[in-house]
Each structure stands twice: as structure tokens, then as C-alpha cells.
Amino acid sequence: MNQNSIFDYEDIQLIPKKGVLNSRKDADASIQFGPERFKLPVVPANMQTVIDEDLALDLGQKHYFYVMHRFEPERRLDFIKRAHANDVFASISVGVKPGEYQFIDILKEQNLIPEYITIDIAHGYSDSTIAMIKYIKQLMPTAFVIAGNVATPDAVMALEAAGADATKVGIGPGKACITKLKTGFGTGGWQLAAINQCAQVATKPIIADGGIRHHGDIAKSIRFGASMVMIGSMLAGHQEGPGEVIDLDGAPVKAYFGSASQFQKGTYQNVEGKKLFVPYRGSIYNTLNEMQEDLQSSISYAGGKKLMDLRDVDYVIVRNSILNGD
Numbered sequence: 001m002n003q004n005s006i007f008d009y010e011d012i013q014l015i016p017k018k019g020v021l022n023s024r025k026d027a028d029a030s031i032q033f034g035p036e037r038f039k040l041p042v043v044p045a046n047m048q049t050v051i052d053e054d055l056a057l058d059l060g061q062k063h064y065f066y067v068m069h070r071f072e073p074e075r076r077l078d079f080i081k082r083a084h085a086n087d088v089f090a091s092i093s094v095g096v097k098p099g100e101y102q103f104i105d106i107l108k109e110q111n112l113i114p115e116y117i118t119i120d121i122a123h124g125y126s127d128s129t130i131a132m133i134k135y136i137k138q139l140m141p142t143a144f145v146i147a148g149n150v151a152t153p154d155a156v157m158a159l160e161a162a163g164a165d166a167t168k169v170g171i172g173p174g175k176a177c178i179t180k181l182k183t184g185f186g187t188g189g190w191q192l193a194a195i196n197q198c199a200q201v202a203t204k205p206i207i208a209d210g211g212i213r214h215h216g217d218i219a220k221s222i223r224f225g226a227s228m229v230m231i232g233s234m235l236a237g238h239q240e241g242p243g244e245v246i247d248l249d250g251a252p253v254k255a256y257f258g259s260a261s262q263f264q265k266g267t268y269q270n271v272e273g274k275k276l277f278v279p280y281r282g283s284i285y286n287t288l289n290e291m292q293e294d295l296q297s298s299i300s301y302a303g304g305k306k307l308m309d310l311r312d313v314d315y316v317i318v319r320n321s322i323l324n325g326d
């Protein structure tokens with residue numbers, strides 16, 4: 001791998017072009033992703049400390065993309081019914097264990113077809129993921145299947161060839177992640193470059209997953225080929241999401257733990273995630289509005305009018321100096 005093409009969010013600055021908008025409000029930050037159009041290319045992570053059913057449906061009703069997590073598997077069927085009864089698209093997660101095939105069979109039998117299904121596996125470039133993609137697409141060809149997580153162009157090509165409608169890129173860049181420490185593998189420290197490489201070969205949308213620490217990282221993800229950005233830690237800690245607000249040394253916080261942490265699994269086995277506390281930030285809609293404003297501003301700096309105009313901007317690699325002026 002050419003080391004000059006390895007960089008992460010903090011190493012990159014996008015270069016402005018002549019603006020064509022009179023107001024940032026006129027920039028269109030929306031995205032068509034699968035069968036729906038969304039206000040923003042941002043989706044809260046499908047983790048139990050980030051999303052729950054009420055928030056999922058509320059986001060969907062407000063035209064934000066959501067992916068419900070898979071950690072209360074017995075509730076998923078009723079959740080799909082609830083979404084459809086509320087005229088909201090259903091977007092669920094599945095794993096790859098044998099019981100998940102039975103779950104897909106039941107959905108098919110009951111004609112409960114989710115609009116989006118995310119196959120949520122640590123090592124998505126695997127025979128087990130490929131088999132699940134094929135199974136879902138055979139039984140439910142209309143479901144938009146997102147498969148991941150992966151790190152390389154080879155993986156993106158393999159999952160697309162199996163029938164995935166989108167792939168999710170990011171192994172190890174997450175805030176609650178310890179995969180890179182426990183296994184030595186992943187895209188931690190070069191997540192943005194991994195997105196760039198994967199996007200060179202992708203023929204379908206890519207979701208950049210993990211490592212977003214500033215709103216500007218969303219624009220950078222889009223510039224390097226993502227169509228959607230999955231965010232965990234920065235979207236945990238809100239009023240509408242799961243978990244209690246607690247006091248930590250006088251500051252209000254909420255717990256945020258990895259889906260492969262002992263807190264999620266209930267046992268210390270194959271643990272690749274940790275627990276931390278994130279600041280309580282009030283309503284998630286204030287944060288999403290701010291993300292939208294910032295992205296509209298990014299589009300204006302790009303000299304554009306719409307989200308994909310970000311793809312046309314040039315950039316410099318500044319090597320960890322983005323915060324030097326602060």
C-alpha cells in the first residue's frame with residue numbers, strides 16, 4: 001500500500017472554491033439513499049446506547065435515516081409492523097447466526113418486508129455475510145441490503161457481487177472500539193483513506209462508519225466517496241436516545257458502550273469494545289440541525305449547491321495539524 005495515500009480525518013483540509021450561493025440555507029444537504037430521500041447523509045449507529053425504537057421511528061418520520069439495532073432480536077417483527085403502521089420505512093439489523101435465517105423466513109412468510117436490512121457483523125468480508133446477503137436478496141429482492149463492516153476494496157467488490165445494495169466501511173475507528181488494540185487489525189488511524197480506496201471500486205453507495213469527531217468530518221467523508229455517514233459517540237448522549245442521564249463529577253453524561261463490549265454481551269468473551277461516558281447534549285434534533293447547517297456551509301465553501309458537489313473539491317494533506325490554530 002502506498003503510504004502517501006494513507007490519511008485520516010484530522011490530516012485533511014478541503015480547499016474552497018468560488019461560492020455561488022447567496023445564503024447557506026440554499027445548499028441542499030439531502031441524499032437519496034435506497035428507496036428514500038433523507039435530510040442529511042447521517043445515520044445514528046445501530047448500537048443499543050445510541051438508538052431505540054421510539055427514536056428510530058421519530059427519526060424516520062422526520063425524514064432522517066435510521067438503522068435499528070439487533071440486540072433485542074425478539075422485538076424486530078413487531079417493530080417492522082409498528083413502522084409500517086406509522087407510514088415509516090422499516091430499517092432493521094440482522095446478524096448471521098442460524099436463528100437469523102429463521103427470522104428472515106418468518107418475515108417472508110408474513111410478508112413483512114423491511115425497506116432496509118443491515119447485516120451487522122464485525123468482520124463483514126466473510127463467507128457468512130455473503131451467504132446472508134444472498135439469502136435475503138433471494139427471499140426479499142426489494143429490501144435494500146447494507147452489508148458490513150469492511151475495510152478494503154476487495155471486500156466491497158465481494159459483497160456487491162453477492163448482491164449488497166450498499167457496503168459499510170470501518171473496522172476499528174470507533175470511539176468505543178478496541179479491535180485495533182486486541183487484534184492488530186483495522187482502519188483506525190486511516191479510516192478516511194480506507195473510504196477513499198473502497199470508493200474507487202464501489203458501484204453502489206458506501207457508508208462511512210466510525211471515527212467522526214467533528215461535523216466537518218461528514219463533508220470529508222462525502223468528498224472521499226461516502227454517501228452516508230454512521231455516527232455513534234457524537235449522537236449518543238441525547239435526550240431522545242436510550243439510557244439515563246447521570247452525574248459524573250458534576251457533569252451530566254450518558255453511558256456509551258461498544259456492541260462487542262462485555263456490557264453488551266453480558267459476558268467477557270471475544271470482547272472488542274469498551275464503555276465510556278459521553279457528555280449529555282440535550283435534544284438530538286439540535287445536533288442534527290447544527291450538522292445540517294455545517295454541511296450546508298461546507299457545500300458553499302465547495303462552490304456548490306448540493307451535497308455531491310463536495311466530491312469535486314481539491315484537498316491538502318496537513319498531517320495532524322488541523323487543530324494547530326486552536
Ligand SMILES: NC(=O)C1=CN([C@@H]2O[C@H](COP(=O)(O)OP(=O)(O)OC[C@H]3O[C@@H](n4cnc5c(N)ncnc54)[C@H](OP(=O)(O)O)[C@@H]3O)[C@@H](O)[C@H]2O)C=CC1
Pocket residue numbers: 095096097120121122123128149170171172173174177179210258259260270272
Ligand atoms: N465496526 C467495527 O470495528 C466492529 C464492530 N463490532 C460490532 O460488535 C457487534 C458484534 O459483532 P460480531 O462479533 O460480529 O457479532 P456476533 O457476536 O453476532 O457474531 C456474528 C457471528 O460471526 C462470528 N464471528 C464474529 N467475528 C468473527 C471473526 N472475526 N471471524 C469469524 N467469525 C466471526 C461469530 O462467531 P464467534 O463469536 O464464535 O466467533 C458469530 O457466529 C456488531 O454490532 C458489530 O458491528 C465489533 C467489532 C468491530
Ligand SMILES: Nc1nc2c(ncn2[C@@H]2O[C@H](COP(=O)(O)O)[C@@H](O)[C@H]2O)c(=O)[nH]1
Pocket residue numbers: 045046047149170171172173174175176177178179180209210211212230231232233234257258259260261272273274
Ligand atoms: N471495534 C468495535 N467497534 C464498534 C463496537 N461497537 C460499535 N462499533 C463501531 O463503532 C461505530 C461508531 O463509531 P464512533 O466513532 O462514531 O463512536 C459503530 O457504528 C460501529 O461500527 C465495538 O464494540 N467494537
